Amino acid sequence: xxxxxxxxxxxxxxxxxxxxxxxxxxxxxxATRDKVHAAMAELDYQPNxxxxxxxxxxxxxxxxxxxxxxxxxxxxxxxxxxxxxxAASAAGYHLVLSPIxxxxxxxxxxxxxxxxxxxxxxxxxxxxxxxVDLLRGLGVPLVLIGRTADTNGLSYVDIDFDRTVRDAVxxxxxxxxxxxxxxxxxxxxxxxxxxxxxxxRDAFVAAMTGHGLDPLMIAAEDSAAGGRAALSDAFGRxxxxxxxxxxxxxxxxxxxxxxxxxxxxxxxxxSVVSMxxxxxxxxxxxxxxxxxxxxxxxxGRIAVETLLRHLDGGxxxxxxxxxxxxxxxxxxxxxxxxxxxxxxxxxxxARPAPARTEEAARRRAATRRRA
Amino acid sequence: xxxxxxxxxxxxxxxxxxxxxxxxxxxxxxATRDKVHAAMAELDYQPNxxxxxxxxxxxxxxxxxxxxxxxxxxxxxxxxxxxxxxAASAAGYHLVLSPIxxxxxxxxxxxxxxxxxxxxxxxxxxxxxxxVDLLRGLGVPLVLIGRTADTNGLSYVDIDFDRTVRDAVxxxxxxxxxxxxxxxxxxxxxxxxxxxxxxxRDAFVAAMTGHGLDPLMIAAEDSAAGGRAALSDAFGRxxxxxxxxxxxxxxxxxxxxxxxxxxxxxxxxxSVVSMxxxxxxxxxxxxxxxxxxxxxxxxGRIAVETLLRHLDGGxxxxxxxxxxxxxxxxxxxxxxxxxxxxxxxxxxxARPAPARTEEAARRRAATRRRA
DNA sequence: CTGAAAGCGCTAACAA
DNA sequence: TTGTTAGCGCTTTCAG
Numbered sequence: 001x002x003x004x005x006x007x008x009x010x011x012x013x014x015x016x017x018x019x020x021x022x023x024x025x026x027x028x029x030x031a032t033r034d035k036v037h038a039a040m041a042e043l044d045y046q047p048n049x050x051x052x053x054x055x056x057x058x059x060x061x062x063x064x065x066x067x068x069x070x071x072x073x074x075x076x077x078x079x080x081x082x083x084x085x086x087a088a089s090a091a092g093y094h095l096v097l098s099p100i101x102x103x104x105x106x107x108x109x110x111x112x113x114x115x116x117x118x119x120x121x122x123x124x125x126x127x128x129x130x131x132v133d134l135l136r137g138l139g140v141p142l143v144l145i146g147r148t149a150d151t152n153g154l155s156y157v158d159i160d161f162d163r164t165v166r167d168a169v170x171x172x173x174x175x176x177x178x179x180x181x182x183x184x185x186x187x188x189x190x191x192x193x194x195x196x197x198x199x200x201r202d203a204f205v206a207a208m209t210g211h212g213l214d215p216l217m218i219a220a221e222d223s224a225a226g227g228r229a230a231l232s233d234a235f236g237r238x239x240x241x242x243x244x245x246x247x248x249x250x251x252x253x254x255x256x257x258x259x260x261x262x263x264x265x266x267x268x269x270x271s272v273v274s275m276x277x278x279x280x281x282x283x284x285x286x287x288x289x290x291x292x293x294x295x296x297x298x299x300g301r302i303a304v305e306t307l308l309r310h311l312d313g314g315x316x317x318x319x320x321x322x323x324x325x326x327x328x329x330x331x332x333x334x335x336x337x338x339x340x341x342x343x344x345x346x347x348x349x350a351r352p353a354p355a356r357t358e359e360a361a362r363r364r365a366a367t368r369r370r371a
Numbered sequence: 372x373x374x375x376x377x378x379x380x381x382x383x384x385x386x387x388x389x390x391x392x393x394x395x396x397x398x399x400x401x402a403t404r405d406k407v408h409a410a411m412a413e414l415d416y417q418p419n420x421x422x423x424x425x426x427x428x429x430x431x432x433x434x435x436x437x438x439x440x441x442x443x444x445x446x447x448x449x450x451x452x453x454x455x456x457x458a459a460s461a462a463g464y465h466l467v468l469s470p471i472x473x474x475x476x477x478x479x480x481x482x483x484x485x486x487x488x489x490x491x492x493x494x495x496x497x498x499x500x501x502x503v504d505l506l507r508g509l510g511v512p513l514v515l516i517g518r519t520a521d522t523n524g525l526s527y528v529d530i531d532f533d534r535t536v537r538d539a540v541x542x543x544x545x546x547x548x549x550x551x552x553x554x555x556x557x558x559x560x561x562x563x564x565x566x567x568x569x570x571x572r573d574a575f576v577a578a579m580t581g582h583g584l585d586p587l588m589i590a591a592e593d594s595a596a597g598g599r600a601a602l603s604d605a606f607g608r609x610x611x612x613x614x615x616x617x618x619x620x621x622x623x624x625x626x627x628x629x630x631x632x633x634x635x636x637x638x639x640x641x642s643v644v645s646m647x648x649x650x651x652x653x654x655x656x657x658x659x660x661x662x663x664x665x666x667x668x669x670x671g672r673i674a675v676e677t678l679l680r681h682l683d684g685g686x687x688x689x690x691x692x693x694x695x696x697x698x699x700x701x702x703x704x705x706x707x708x709x710x711x712x713x714x715x716x717x718x719x720x721a722r723p724a725p726a727r728t729e730e731a732a733r734r735r736a737a738t739r740r741r742a
Numbered sequence: 743c744t745g746a747a748a749g750c751g752c753t754a755a756c757a758a
Numbered sequence: 759t760t761g762t763t764a765g766c767g768c769t770t771t772c773a774g
């Protein structure tokens with residue numbers, strides 16, 4: 001493995017000159033620069049990251065703190081990660097992802113105080129996030145993906161939930177829907193102060209009220225079962241329901257299952273719109289889901305660029321930016337059935353259908369579709 | 372930020388003594404050790420990772436090379452990652468995930484030849500993977516998650532696809548199914564030599580033949596649409612089909628959608644079993660999918676332990692290990708309808724009572740865990 | 743515009 | 759059982 005010494009010798013210059021060619025920290029004549037580059041190429045020289053880090057006190061590593069629960073990463077998060085990695089790489093930095101949990105402060109402290117990270121991006125930010133104080137205390141520059149309750153002195157990029165919810169509601173209202181249920185994350189999640197759940201809740205109330213409509217929010221566990229229960233709940237509270245807006249990506253599938261089980265068609269009887277959802281997931285459903293597509297990749301790029309600016313400029317300007325999700329209309333949303341609707345007439349129970357009648361109902365649905 | 376000098380001074384010993392206390396590379400008397408530990412605690416000392424890395428020529432960083440496509444990470448991969456991270460952390464190593472693509476050899480070379488990685492775990496291994504030669508050429512120890520075509524001289528951990536397919540087929544045959552379709556990945560993926568697709572194909576043929584049955588394999592695009600098409604195809608080729616085994620996790624949802632669209636019930640008319648699928652995804656479907664659950668976390672742990680052994684022992688023993696997925700029966704598999712007999716009797720499909728209770732219990736447990 | 747040399751904070755011989 | 763010291767490979771003053 002060639003060292004800078006080797007390169008210097010071969011190019012007939014001093015090590016410092018090689019170093020300056022590499023870092024560009026002081027002007028070098030074109031002739032010398034060429035000699036050095038030639039020598040580096042011939043020796044297939046690669047700077048030693050540890051030595052450089054020790055001498056410069058800069059690791060050139062950016063940490064992406066990405067807590068992973070057992071549910072995995074959605075396409076949204078993935079887009080974010082790849083966007084961030086590309087931006088970091090373009091700037092000559094490495095982006096390393098660390099699956100350290102939000103509460104695992106020991107592990108994070110170990111990582112951060114060993115001077116391994118020049119800066120950090122925090123994903124899954126909580127309203128009161130222990131990682132923020134820890135990292136600030138250690139003097140590690142950071143950018144949030146999401147927002148804490150108090151964003152004072154913090155840079156962040158986040159989804160514009162207000163705007164996203166408003167656009168989704170406008171879409172449904174524009175189609176003629178008046179009775180819309182919003183299926184949020186679970187009550188526990190909301191109580192725990194999960195930002196997106198709180199913000200979308202408030203935005204939904206505002207958007208519906210703005211249209212002179214009655215907001216109906218249902219909390220749902222993050223699972224298909226949760227979605228089924230939520231839908232039953234929704235019909236219990238609003239039998240004239242014609243549309244569902246869902247923040248809970250996991251519950252969406254349960255909602256669809258329960259609708260099919262009740263013999264209700266999508267979007268004929270009920271329209272479904274999924275929030276902050278990737279095209280990939282949207283296409284998984286039948287019919288494909290109309291969804292608010294999150295700006296994952298752009299968020300990642302912007303976050304990294306912001307962080308790099310902080311590293312260079314010392315304590316430069318804060319950057320607080322919100323990006324909305326974009327409406328992509330697919331097959332799951334359409335105009336409601338003409339008023340006086342009969343969607344729950346006949347034998348459809350108002351109470352949650354037990355699993356066994358679900359089968360029968362599905363058969364009815366299929367039959368009707370063929371007719 | 373305290374240095375080792377500071378600790379040494381404060382403890383009244385030499386720097387090397389402090390170093391040896393930390394690394395355990397030579398015996399230190401209990402008295403001295405205590406003094407040093409006390410000094411470290413008082414100064415809140417943390418070793419500088421760069422300095423340590425430079426001096427020891429060991430970064431104590433393990434790279435997890437994890438190509439990310441736009442589809443995101445499944446729960447299986449997530450379990451793998453967390454299992455690996457836990458094992459690394461327990462050994463005093465950092466596990467950094469790098470989203471570098473398989474073909475992005477430049478970026479990988481940069482990462483590896485800067486001596487930033489002590490070793491690497493490769494995910495999404497292809498039969499002929501360019502990363503393997505690159506890393507071996509650079510002298511970076513590695514462990515594969517999956518297998519190349521030629522595993523000579525390589526350590527790997529992988530899923531035991533033979534065993535997994537056999538167990539799945541046995542489950543269905545045991546229920547009485549004779550006509551089973553296997554929905555694999557796409558023809559392009561198979562042609563491209565994707566290991567799991569090839570191995571499961573061969574295993575399926577072997578398993579079916581072993582039961583004296585006719586193997587029917589269908590290739591499907593990795594999407595709901597692909598699944599729907601595959602199911603139509605399957606019924607075209609085998610109208611008497613009673614069970615579907617699916618390797619293609621994305622297609623599964625299309626299969627279920629198409630079955631519902633045809634008015635066929637699951638598992639009453641057709642049983643569905645999903646391969647290499649996490650409980651989380653299995654629960655997304657209605658009914659929840661009987662699936663072969665992948666041993667993600669165990670694979671991650673074993674892979675890291677293997678890699679660490681390679682670092683210590685120099686070029687120690689190779690480790691090649693296969694772990695099977697475990698059958699978890701949920702609601703989507705049951706006995707086939709009695710042959711010839713029709714039996715849309717009463718209120719639903721025959722479904723083993725145990726499965727139903729089991730499923731309910733699991734859902735309760737999951738809910739509880741989340742609360 | 744370029745070179746010489748003093749570290750960066752730690753590890754690991756070599757000595758005692 | 760402990761101390762002394764020469765680097766690890768690079769950055770960055772300080773001189774020219």
